[in-house]
Amino acid sequence: MSSPIIAADRELRAKLCAIVTEKTGIQLPENKSTMIEGRLRKRIRAVGVPDIRTYLKMVFDDGHLQSELPHIIDVLTTNKTDFFREKAHFGFMEKHILPNHPATRSFKFWSAASSSGEEAYTAAMTFAEHAKRNPGFQYSILGTDISSTVVTKARQAVYTREELVDIPQSMQDQYMEMGHSSNGRELARIVQSLRDKVVFAQMNLTGPKYPVDRNMDVIFLRNVLIYFDEAMQKKVVSNIADHVRPGGYLFVGHSESAVVTDPRLTQCAAAAFRKEVQ
């Protein structure tokens, strides 16, 4: 039989997982408790309490839930991303979508779990290259994420040299400004002309409504559905599909295709779907 202290600990941890799932859709099974504790450690230190138990008591019993929740969400989201991640999707846009876009209207792209901005800026570089070959091509990019920390990082658009590894050199030369941090580390910033094309905002995909235009030409919803349960995956895909214009496209992560069963969407390439024209 577990001691009352351990049982109380369990209860608090279960409460933490439940609230994170309720607010973000992210599933946190019990076997992830070491990961959860590891990720919360920095926050526990910053707050100045001795351990996770005291921290969770402070959060749930002493009324600090509202102020701590954004920090908890920040540390418990997985923000791994890269420039040109799943590169074939950018190739598909370049080859099959951009050439068919009518010159009469601006191309609208949404990175709907943008993390620190690499996906949105990769799209920006792809569109800037297309615009060089097609003068007059106009585009705008929206990036949204639930984590305020990554949204801030995305807006800053500053990356380490190692993070640039997948960006072709010619694009690095055109679209990145090189510099140094105060401690001499080599850093690169996306050039102003591309930054001007991208707007980042904090947004929860599990919310009932998205304050976003419903005429997106392309939405990337990649590598975020895996964190949700099946019902939430379906709900999010359906909500997102409402924002794809007829004839527009939705891309998901390579392991996420099976989740897309919305009847309005037809698969047209690996992890890529087209919305019916009507």
Ligand SMILES: C[S@@+](CC[C@H](N)C(=O)[O-])C[C@H]1O[C@@H](n2cnc3c(N)ncnc32)[C@H](O)[C@@H]1O
């Ligand atoms: C693994 S990253 C994927 C980034 C990028 N789409 C890619 O494929 O490289 C997943 C992102 O989803 C965000 N996320 C998790 N739950 C979310 C939610 N409910 N609403 C919006 N974003 C969420 C996380 O904060 C994280 O930045």
